Amino acid sequence: METIIRTLGVExxxxxxxxxxxxxxxxxxxxKEQIADLLSLCDKPLGAFRGGDLAGFVLCLLPGTRYASxxxxxxxxxxxxxxxxxRIAVATHARDAGVGSALYERVKDYADGHAWPVAAxxxxxxxxxxxxxxxxxxxxxxVGVLSHPKQRVSMMLxxxxx
Numbered sequence: 001m002e003t004i005i006r007t008l009g010v011e012x013x014x015x016x017x018x019x020x021x022x023x024x025x026x027x028x029x030x031x032k033e034q035i036a037d038l039l040s041l042c043d044k045p046l047g048a049f050r051g052g053d054l055a056g057f058v059l060c061l062l063p064g065t066r067y068a069s070x071x072x073x074x075x076x077x078x079x080x081x082x083x084x085x086x087r088i089a090v091a092t093h094a095r096d097a098g099v100g101s102a103l104y105e106r107v108k109d110y111a112d113g114h115a116w117p118v119a120a121x122x123x124x125x126x127x128x129x130x131x132x133x134x135x136x137x138x139x140x141x142x143v144g145v146l147s148h149p150k151q152r153v154s155m156m157l158x159x160x161x162x
Contacts, residue, residue: 023089056090
């Protein structure tokens with residue numbers, strides 16, 4: 001089945017929220033309202049559609065938005081320019097079909113076109129080994145660790161390509 005990548009809009013909020021729920025605890029829990037607000041802050045909200053249905057999405061932000069994430073703030077304090085992947089999530093039925101990689105290829109192409117590094121974080125505690133492998137395959141390396149009361153995350157960066 002063909003995967004079509006296109007920009008997401010507010011009409012995709014419900015489907016994004018359902019996919020995000022399927023990805024817990026690997027992605028952060030958010031309400032439908034929070035997804036819609038996050039979507040409004042994004043520079044690059046992309047969805048992967050298969051058979052006309054949303055199969056996965058990635059939400060990316062530039063530095064300096066009002067997004068109140070401690071992980072995002074960590075990158076803002078250390079890097080002047082970057083494309084921050086707040087979340088990437090794939091529907092249960094579409095996993096292992098290349099959806100996540102198709103989304104990341106578009107993210108990397110976009111960032112490379114601007115010579116921006118791509119920033120993301122992956123949970124170390126609780127562990128998300130699959131996401132660590134996925135990010136490693138896409139050229140990310142650890143640049144720090146951030147500890148939260150109930151979580152520890154690997155702060156990852158894919159170097160800018162010009």
